[in-house]
Amino acid sequence: MRKLKSNELIDQFNKIRELKIVRGEYKNNTPYYRVTGTVNNRHIDQRFKEQSRAKAFIEELKNKEEAKRSGLKSVKTKLSQEQIDDATAAFNRIPKGTYLTEVINFYLTHKPQEDKQISEAYKLFIKDKKRIGNQTRSINEYEYTLKKFIKTHGYRLCSNITKDDVTKFITKGNVGRITQNNRQRIYNSFFNYCSKQEWITKNPIANYQRNKIVTKTADYFKTEEVHTILRYALKDHHITLLPYITLAMMCGIRRCEIEKLDWSKIEFNENETTIHIDAEIAKPDSRRSFTPERIAIELLAYCNKHNLIKPYPKNFAKRFRKFKNDTGLHYSKNKFRHTFGTYFYAMCQNADTTAFVMGNSPSVLKEYYNGLSTKSNAEKFFNFNLF
Numbered sequence: 542m543r544k545l546k547s548n549e550l551i552d553q554f555n556k557i558r559e560l561k562i563v564r565g566e567y568k569n570n571t572p573y574y575r576v577t578g579t580v581n582n583r584h585i586d587q588r589f590k591e592q593s594r595a596k597a598f599i600e601e602l603k604n605k606e607e608a609k610r611s612g613l614k615s616v617k618t619k620l621s622q623e624q625i626d627d628a629t630a631a632f633n634r635i636p637k638g639t640y641l642t643e644v645i646n647f648y649l650t651h652k653p654q655e656d657k658q659i660s661e662a663y664k665l666f667i668k669d670k671k672r673i674g675n676q677t678r679s680i681n682e683y684e685y686t687l688k689k690f691i692k693t694h695g696y697r698l699c700s701n702i703t704k705d706d707v708t709k710f711i712t713k714g715n716v717g718r719i720t721q722n723n724r725q726r727i728y729n730s731f732f733n734y735c736s737k738q739e740w741i742t743k744n745p746i747a748n749y750q751r752n753k754i755v756t757k758t759a760d761y762f763k764t765e766e767v768h769t770i771l772r773y774a775l776k777d778h779h780i781t782l783l784p785y786i787t788l789a790m791m792c793g794i795r796r797c798e799i800e801k802l803d804w805s806k807i808e809f810n811e812n813e814t815t816i817h818i819d820a821e822i823a824k825p826d827s828r829r830s831f832t833p834e835r836i837a838i839e840l841l842a843y844c845n846k847h848n849l850i851k852p853y854p855k856n857f858a859k860r861f862r863k864f865k866n867d868t869g870l871h872y873s874k875n876k877f878r879h880t881f882g883t884y885f886y887a888m889c890q891n892a893d894t895t896a897f898v899m900g901n902s903p904s905v906l907k908e909y910y911n912g913l914s915t916k917s918n919a920e921k922f923f924n925f926n927l928f
Contacts, residue, residue, distance in 0.1 A: 548560050562599075663731070759909040770790065788841075885898065
């Protein structure tokens with residue numbers, strides 16, 4: 542007899558039967574896999590959500606037919622013939638020396654409480670993140686990172702997703718180690734949510750090894766360059782950028798926070814000036830208020846007096862590009878904020894205080910700014926006289 546194909550079996554009449562797997566879609570565009578054929582003069586027509594389950598069904602039929610042809614009907618038992626066939630097929634698949642009751646107990650312990658498609662789980666995940674008050678920025682990050690995975694695997698059950706399925710999307714494209722770690726964080730959050738809902742028994746990437754990141758030294762402006770920047774910012778054709786530069790370089794506020802900061806959150810009093818960063822715009826989702834240094838207070842007061850009250854002016858990118866060209870200095874990402882962090886930490890020599898003002902953690906702050914500048918250079922930075 543010729544070798545059987547993967548979708549063929551021999552029935553109890555010793556005839557080769559072929560079963561076909563055809564992909565189709567329901568009206569709601571959800572895919573299914575249909576198994577059709579005839580075995581023992583009985584028509585087979587079954588639908589499955591995944592191709593792997595359709596193939597497993599054919600494999601199970603093969604084992605049952607083999608059991609029927611093995612002549613086990615003479616065994617005295619209360620089981621029906623169908624149950625005997627099913628048990629025989631199961632014994633043929635389990636490792637040698639393993640009892641069937643062990644397999645059943647393991648299954649009952651680890652079986653998800655509910656089957657849920659990835660696409661459904663994703664919608665509920667995003668809905669829950671909105672319910673608990675995650676910021677729009679965070680929601681957008683979840684949606685952007687997961688959308689291609691959902692498009693590819695949305696029809697599959699959460700319980701059938703493997704580590705390899707997820708890893709391909711974490712490492713996809715020519716992206717750096719930090720980006721991969723950020724993706725892993727989001728996928729980990731999603732599958733932890735699925736686990737809590739008991740749609741899966743274990744997060745498929747629970748043991749995923751994150752990339753080791755070697756923190757680079759922060760790039761910051763030297764005091765002479767800071768003076769150049771401030772002199773150019775006070776010129777008429779660049780004056781609209783002065784509020785942004787002051788808040789970023791002299792106060793250490795993040796660009797994404799400055800974009801949403803309302804000028805009314807800068808409180809001007811006779812004795813002191815206070816900047817309030819509300820939790821709604823703060824990156825760590827935690828409110829902070831602090832009093833800036835003298836040079837920053839003077840610059841903010843100048844902006845307030847001359848009605849320069851838009852921290853992030855219209856056509857910012859175009860204005861800032863011209864400003865960079867005019868100053869002739871090298872600008873890197875977050876260089877204004879890194880400049881403040883470098884000098885403020887060197888001046889106060891207190892990681893907790895610096896971390897609070899910048900809305901950061903002391904450990905991260907030390908990695909970036911520890912030992913970059915001296916206290917004397919920091920005093921030059923904050924005691925510069927403009928007016």
